Amino acid sequence: MGYHWNWGVFASPVPSGETSYLGWMISGFETTLALSLSAWLIALVIGSGMGVLRTVPNRWLAGLAAAYVELFRNIPLLVQLFIWYFVLPELLPAGLGDAYKGTNPLLQQFVAAMVCLGLFTGARVCEQVRSGINSLPRGQKYAGLALGLTLPQTYRYALLPMAFRIIVPPLTSEFLNIFKNSAVASTIGLLELAAQGRQLVDYTAQPYESFIAVTLTFMALNAIVMSLMHLLEARTRVPGSMGT
Amino acid sequence: MIAIKNVSKHYGSFQVLSECSTQVAKGEVIVVCGPSGSGKSTLIKCVNGLEPFQSGEIIVNGISVGDPKTNLPKLRAHVGMVFQNFELFPHMSVTDNLALAQVKVLGRSREEAVQRGHQLLERVGLLAQAEKFPGQLSGGQQQRVAIARALSMDPICMLFDEPTSALDPEMVKEVLDVMVGLAQEGMTMMVVTHEMGFARRVAHRVIFMDQGRIVEDAPKEDFFGAPRSERAQLFLSKILQH
Numbered sequence: 192m193g194y195h196w197n198w199g200v201f202a203s204p205v206p207s208g209e210t211s212y213l214g215w216m217i218s219g220f221e222t223t224l225a226l227s228l229s230a231w232l233i234a235l236v237i238g239s240g241m242g243v244l245r246t247v248p249n250r251w252l253a254g255l256a257a258a259y260v261e262l263f264r265n266i267p268l269l270v271q272l273f274i275w276y277f278v279l280p281e282l283l284p285a286g287l288g289d290a291y292k293g294t295n296p297l298l299q300q301f302v303a304a305m306v307c308l309g310l311f312t313g314a315r316v317c318e319q320v321r322s323g324i325n326s327l328p329r330g331q332k333y334a335g336l337a338l339g340l341t342l343p344q345t346y347r348y349a350l351l352p353m354a355f356r357i358i359v360p361p362l363t364s365e366f367l368n369i370f371k372n373s374a375v376a377s378t379i380g381l382l383e384l385a386a387q388g389r390q391l392v393d394y395t396a397q398p399y400e401s402f403i404a405v406t407l408t409f410m411a412l413n414a415i416v417m418s419l420m421h422l423l424e425a426r427t428r429v430p431g432s433m434g435t
Numbered sequence: 436m437i438a439i440k441n442v443s444k445h446y447g448s449f450q451v452l453s454e455c456s457t458q459v460a461k462g463e464v465i466v467v468c469g470p471s472g473s474g475k476s477t478l479i480k481c482v483n484g485l486e487p488f489q490s491g492e493i494i495v496n497g498i499s500v501g502d503p504k505t506n507l508p509k510l511r512a513h514v515g516m517v518f519q520n521f522e523l524f525p526h527m528s529v530t531d532n533l534a535l536a537q538v539k540v541l542g543r544s545r546e547e548a549v550q551r552g553h554q555l556l557e558r559v560g561l562l563a564q565a566e567k568f569p570g571q572l573s574g575g576q577q578q579r580v581a582i583a584r585a586l587s588m589d590p591i592c593m594l595f596d597e598p599t600s601a602l603d604p605e606m607v608k609e610v611l612d613v614m615v616g617l618a619q620e621g622m623t624m625m626v627v628t629h630e631m632g633f634a635r636r637v638a639h640r641v642i643f644m645d646q647g648r649i650v651e652d653a654p655k656e657d658f659f660g661a662p663r664s665e666r667a668q669l670f671l672s673k674i675l676q677h
Binding site: 330334335337340341344349431 | 480483485507508509511512513514515516518519520522523524525526535536539540541567568569570571572584585588
């Protein structure tokens with residue numbers, strides 16, 4: 192094939208001499224990690240809140256949550272990212288918009304990608320939380336209320352602890368997706384792992400080494416996430432339930 | 436204690452309850468029976484406001500359940516309820532199941548709540564299982580824990596919604612024994628059940644429901660002696676055969 196393998200490329204310095212190509216990859220990895228984890232936090236908080244609202248008796252609140260899901264689940268992730276990054280700053284009131292656009296461009300990229308990924312994934316988390324709650328016997332809610340707990344207390348102490356246990360497996364796959372989807376942020380110039388991989392190819396013409404490294408890093412990340420979630424599942428398993 | 440006046444409920448055009456009226460005096464034990472779909476479970480869930488109703492009035496201990504201004508959680512805290520499928524919280528130990536509402540609703544300290552819970556577990560013969568989880572107990576044991584959980588709130592009356600229907604036959608007795616004990620102590624009870632042996636032993640009155648109506652509301656002796664309605668006679672003949 193005539194390809195010149197050179198794994199040593201990672202040790203050689205980048206053109207500016209500030210760091211090595213490995214340094215670029217590590218900085219990309221850090222960005223991917225920070226972006227994915229912060230977006231996951233947003234997704235969990237918003238998704239859990241909206242998922243609960245979808246199951247409450249109040250029609251307006253349930254409708255609000257349903258509208259959120261429809262909006263964020265039905266628009267392609269890439270389009271959402273462009274809207275957050277290119278369109279929304281223009282829609283801000285002039286003073287605020289200018290102030291925002293005056294901030295560090297790297298920060299703007301990061302914030303747009305974080306909010307976008309967080310809300311997109313939150314819509315999916317929302318549906319899982321809803322199905323988790325709905326999968327519980329109706330009598331569980333009655334039992335909480337009959338004891339004199341308020342509806343929020345019934346959710347907090349009776350329904351949600353079981354609902355979250357039930358949805359750990361689908362939540363795991365959302366957690367994995369958020370790492371993979373974070374690569375979309377390279378389209379607005381955020382130098383996360385995939386973007387650094389491509390940049391390395393542009394400078395060194397060593398695409399195999401670069402993308403093998405990127406691929407292995409994503410796989411390792413997801414293997415860690417999976418084992419953490421398995422650990423969580425085992426730790427929170429209810430004695431006397433199936434599988435113990 | 437409980438007064439039910441002309442209560443009606445419908446889902447769309449389907450009438451679940453129509454013009455139901457009865458009352459339960461303090462210390463009285465009422466058994467509600469009837470074929471499935473007759474509305475008996477719905478009626479008992481209306482008493483503590485778990486099911487809303489469109490017309491009529493239910494007064495529990497002087498408080499109107501259907502009034503939108505009523506603080507339902509406060510009312511429910513003093514009305515114990517036991518469900519067909521136990522409905523213990525599976526992720527909590529037996530002790531925590533008993534302590535939760537005592538702490539969160541009644542404001543008792545954890546120690547106080549655990550102590551009261553253990554007293555009641557002893558009463559239902561399950562103190563040894565205090566640290567187990569519901570999934571590790573048999574159905575009969577779970578239902579006894581559920582009764583203890585309701586009693587831990589020091590209720591002024593108890594509602595039972597088919598408490599033995601989901602149990603294996605050999606476990607029915609252990610649950611009924613606890614209920615008989617309660618009745619003999621003078622607890623006000625409204626019990627939806629087909630256990631006619633229980634009705635005979637401790638009920639003061641028997642209510643027979645069919646198609647959302649209270650067809651018969653009679654003292655136990657009259658009900659078992661000579662039910663007035665044909666429908667109740669037919670029902671009794673069917674369930675008393677075995």
